[in-house]
Amino acid sequence: MKKRLVSGLGLVLFIFTxxxxxxxxxxxxxxxxxxxINEQDIIIGKYNEMLFQMKGAQAELFRHQAGYTRNIEDxxxxxxxFDENMSFLSRQYTGHIHDVACMQCHTKIEERxxxxxxxxxxxxxxxxDYKEDVSIMIxxxxxxxxxxxxxxxxxxxxxxxxxxxxxxxxxxxxxxEIKSKRNALINRSQIVIFSTIFLTIxxxxxxxxxxxxxxxxxxxxxxxxxxxxxSGDFSQKVEFRTKDEIGFMAEAFNGMAxxxxxxxxxxxxxxxxxxxxxxxxxxxVKDATDKLRLSQENMARAETLAAIGTLAAGxxxxxxxxxxxxxxxxxxxLSNLDDASTIKGDLKVIEQEALRCRKIVQGxxxxxxxxxxxxxxxxxxxxxxxTLSLIEYQPSxxxxxxxxxxxxxxxxxxxxPLQIKxxxxxxxxxxxxxMHEGGELKIVTDNIDSGIMVEVSDTGTGIPExxxxxxxxxxxxxxxxxxxxxxxxxxxxxxEHGGDIxxxxxxxxxxxxxxxxxxxxxxxxxxxxxxxxxDKRG
Amino acid sequence: MPAIKVITIxxxxxxxxxxxxxxxxxxxxxDIINPEPKKIKEKTLTIAILPEQNVFEQKKKYKPLAxxxxxxxxxxxxxxxxxSYGSIYDEIRDRTIDGAFFGSFNYxxxxxRADIEPLARPVETGDISVYKGIIFTRKDRKIASNVETWKxxxxxxxxxxxTAGYVFPRWYLKKYGVNDFAKHFGKIVFTGSHDAAILSVFxxxxxxxxxxxxxxxxxxxxxxxxxxxxxxxxxxxxxxxNSLCVRSSLDRETKExxxxxxxxxxxxxxxxxxxQALNAIRFKETKDSEFDTLRVMAGDLGIDIRTxxxxxxx
Numbered sequence: 001m002k003k004r005l006v007s008g009l010g011l012v013l014f015i016f017t018x019x020x021x022x023x024x025x026x027x028x029x030x031x032x033x034x035x036x037i038n039e040q041d042i043i044i045g046k047y048n049e050m051l052f053q054m055k056g057a058q059a060e061l062f063r064h065q066a067g068y069t070r071n072i073e074d075x076x077x078x079x080x081x082f083d084e085n086m087s088f089l090s091r092q093y094t095g096h097i098h099d100v101a102c103m104q105c106h107t108k109i110e111e112r113x114x115x116x117x118x119x120x121x122x123x124x125x126x127x128x129d130y131k132e133d134v135s136i137m138i139x140x141x142x143x144x145x146x147x148x149x150x151x152x153x154x155x156x157x158x159x160x161x162x163x164x165x166x167x168x169x170x171x172x173x174x175x176x177e178i179k180s181k182r183n184a185l186i187n188r189s190q191i192v193i194f195s196t197i198f199l200t201i202x203x204x205x206x207x208x209x210x211x212x213x214x215x216x217x218x219x220x221x222x223x224x225x226x227x228x229x230x231s232g233d234f235s236q237k238v239e240f241r242t243k244d245e246i247g248f249m250a251e252a253f254n255g256m257a258x259x260x261x262x263x264x265x266x267x268x269x270x271x272x273x274x275x276x277x278x279x280x281x282x283x284x285v286k287d288a289t290d291k292l293r294l295s296q297e298n299m300a301r302a303e304t305l306a307a308i309g310t311l312a313a314g315x316x317x318x319x320x321x322x323x324x325x326x327x328x329x330x331x332x333x334l335s336n337l338d339d340a341s342t343i344k345g346d347l348k349v350i351e352q353e354a355l356r357c358r359k360i361v362q363g364x365x366x367x368x369x370x371x372x373x374x375x376x377x378x379x380x381x382x383x384x385x386x387t388l389s390l391i392e393y394q395p396s397x398x399x400x401x402x403x404x405x406x407x408x409x410x411x412x413x414x415x416x417p418l419q420i421k422x423x424x425x426x427x428x429x430x431x432x433x434x435m436h437e438g439g440e441l442k443i444v445t446d447n448i449d450s451g452i453m454v455e456v457s458d459t460g461t462g463i464p465e466x467x468x469x470x471x472x473x474x475x476x477x478x479x480x481x482x483x484x485x486x487x488x489x490x491x492x493x494x495x496e497h498g499g500d501i502x503x504x505x506x507x508x509x510x511x512x513x514x515x516x517x518x519x520x521x522x523x524x525x526x527x528x529x530x531x532x533x534x535d536k537r538g
Numbered sequence: 539m540p541a542i543k544v545i546t547i548x549x550x551x552x553x554x555x556x557x558x559x560x561x562x563x564x565x566x567x568x569d570i571i572n573p574e575p576k577k578i579k580e581k582t583l584t585i586a587i588l589p590e591q592n593v594f595e596q597k598k599k600y601k602p603l604a605x606x607x608x609x610x611x612x613x614x615x616x617x618x619x620x621x622s623y624g625s626i627y628d629e630i631r632d633r634t635i636d637g638a639f640f641g642s643f644n645y646x647x648x649x650x651r652a653d654i655e656p657l658a659r660p661v662e663t664g665d666i667s668v669y670k671g672i673i674f675t676r677k678d679r680k681i682a683s684n685v686e687t688w689k690x691x692x693x694x695x696x697x698x699x700x701t702a703g704y705v706f707p708r709w710y711l712k713k714y715g716v717n718d719f720a721k722h723f724g725k726i727v728f729t730g731s732h733d734a735a736i737l738s739v740f741x742x743x744x745x746x747x748x749x750x751x752x753x754x755x756x757x758x759x760x761x762x763x764x765x766x767x768x769x770x771x772x773x774x775x776x777x778x779x780n781s782l783c784v785r786s787s788l789d790r791e792t793k794e795x796x797x798x799x800x801x802x803x804x805x806x807x808x809x810x811x812x813x814q815a816l817n818a819i820r821f822k823e824t825k826d827s828e829f830d831t832l833r834v835m836a837g838d839l840g841i842d843i844r845t846x847x848x849x850x851x852x
Contacts (some may be wrong), residue, residue, distance in 0.1 A: 135592040139730015
């Protein structure tokens with residue numbers, strides 16, 4: 001901006017200076033011409049004086065020769081003054097050959113001055129001869145010489161006068177020419193002065209209009225850009241073509257808008273990430289909540305089971321005695337009856353039902369009061385193999401394919417081998433019973449972070465959705481001759497070992513029980529991970 | 539900055555520049571010469587100059603001296619050109635002049651009849667304060683120094699009251715046995731000035747000439763063409779060059795002051811300028827006894843300086 005202002009001002013001043021210089025030059029030329037005119041006036045005056053002096057000298061000479069006077073003072077003075085004027089004119093013309101030539105019509109003036117120089121030389125020669133002639137003439141005693149010199153001196157004097165008249169006329173002509181040129185220059189200078197002033201004003205106005213447009217245009221563009229950005233449109237940029245302050249400002253503004261746009265994009269990206277985090281957090285909170293709810297349900301169920309167990313133990317204790325009495329008396333009665341007795345069959349039924357009841361009571365007691373728990377480091381793979389060897393020759397196993405996937409490096413765990421065997425036996429039997437039409441029994445063992453994992457899977461019909469929550473409750477069974485205590489007891493054993501048990505089921509894939517056991521445990525000081533695919537736990 | 543303010547500032551600057559330019563354009567008018575008015579002096583001292591050379595050159599030569607003396611003496615010193623050697627006696631007698639630069643023989647003649655005092659004379663470059671009379675010819679005239687070869691020739695003399703231009707040639711011829719000077723030559727022309735006599739020979743108007751050696755050499759140095767053509771035949775003994783002599787009746791103070799100024803001319807700037815015009819380096823005192831040689835020469839020729847007639851033209 002500053003540069004443009006300075007350039008504009010500089011241009012105006014330049015134009016003004018050029019105009020002024022032209023005017024000054026013309027004024028100088030006018031002054032020079034006027035000086036030349038003044039000089040010509042003086043020169044013409046000098047010519048007149050010289051003519052007068054020469055004619056005066058001629059007259060004095062005549063007077064002297066005629067014997068009217070012996071005084072030669074006036075004659076000598078006339079010629080002396082003539083000489084002085086001649087010297088003055090010679091100096092004047094010689095001195096002006098160069099400086100006049102450059103200001104006036106060069107060739108013509110020089111030509112004229114050269115011509116004048118020739119005439120001056122001739123006059124100088126003539127006057128020199130004239131002085132010699134006169135000098136001799138006024139002192140000589142020779143009459144003939146005197147007459148001769150008188151004649152030649154007069155002739156030379158006349159010639160000099162003729163030359164003087166000629167150059168006076170030329171000088172007069174030159175003065176008129178210079179005067180005409182001076183007048184023409186005055187007129188031209190007036191035109192130049194007015195033109196310069198007019199041009200300076202007009203150009204100044206044009207330059208300043210252009211400058212103001214150049215200043216306000218980019219500023220307006222900048223303001224529009226600011227307004228667009230203020231309205232949230234960061235894509236627009238301020239257009240600029242100059243490299244001045246406005247250009248720098250627009251460039252900085254565009255840079256600022258670009259950075260602002262980048263920052264907003266970054267903000268949006270962070271916001272989206274934050275939303276993702278929120279969703280993930282919500283999901284995790286939901287999962288945690290679900291697990292917590294599951295744990296609470298388990299705890300409630302465990303408390304229920306514990307209460308049921310206590311209740312069952314009390315009832316069983318109270319019932320077992322009368323049952324033993326009933327069984328004893330039935331068996332005693334039967335032993336006293338003949339085979340043909342008609343009540344013998346009924347007594348048999350009573351005996352069987354009583355035995356069944358006693359079995360149930362025994363189960364309840366086992367559930368409520370677990371058997372003696374003796375833990376030692378146990379190889380679970382061995383327990384599984386022993387269990388499988390107990391059942392693999394049963395008729396129901398003919399259509400079952402047993403698949404073992406046992407980790408050879410499975411860590412031993414602290415457990416009661418008999419109780420653990422009972423758990424796996426229950427699970428395996430349940431699996432076999434679920435596969436009436438045959439299928440595959442798959443047993444997998446593996447190490448996990450804090451213990452081991454055992455999966456017992458079948459390809460049976462699975463457990464109905466609504467029943468899964470009830471399978472670990474005592475007396476819940478889907479089998480005609482089941483007591484509904486197997487899974488409850490298994491659950492109790494695993495819990496006693498500090499482990500956990502989960503179930504996964506579907507109608508098309510069958511059911512999988514997953515048992516987790518810690519390597520070492522003390523009651524309540526460990527926390528086994530819940531497997532992802534097992535969302536239901538006993 | 540508002541546009542109107544910018545335009546205002548620029549307009550002010552432009553107007554200031556226009557004003558400066560207009561004033562700076564004024565040409566200084568031609569100087570008007572206003573010479574100092576000359577002081578009006580009551581007394582006038584007129585010094586005459588003999589026409590021993592071109593009268594115009596004489597005037598020019600003595601003008602600076604007159605100007606200097608005017609200032610130094612505080613009187614109007616006027617140079618008067620005489621048209622003849624002979625007229626100087628009348629001017630002294632009539633007291634129309636107060637003094638003059640006398641030629642040596644002229645001084646001897648007038649001293650014998652009027653009361654004049656020699657004061658001083660210029661000493662030219664080379665410490666020359668005397669001159670000799672010379673007799674000369676053109677080389678192509680085939681004239682030798684033997685006076686017999688001069689017989690019947692046309693001789694250019696200056697004036698009958700000049701040593702170099704009249705007395706010496708007469709004395710020289712008499713010395714070589716020619717008693718009738720006028721008859722020995724075909725024609726005697728009195729040119730009136732030394733340079734006229736020299737030019738007369740150079741131009742071939744005369745065969746032999748007699749003039750001052752100083753004038754001869756000056757003319758030759760100014761005109762190399764003359765130098766190559768001229769031949770000196772004889773030279774006289776030295777006599778004092780033109781001396782400023784004044785009327786004895788002039789007041790003593792003026793005479794003494796004039797003499798003092800002339801003798802100290804070389805000590806002042808203006809004086810040196812006057813000396814330069816005279817082609818001199820200083821002035822030296824002139825005594826009457828210095829002209830005794832000439833008086834003897836005149837005696838040899840039988841000239842009675844008290845009755846020797848001055849010749850007047852017409």
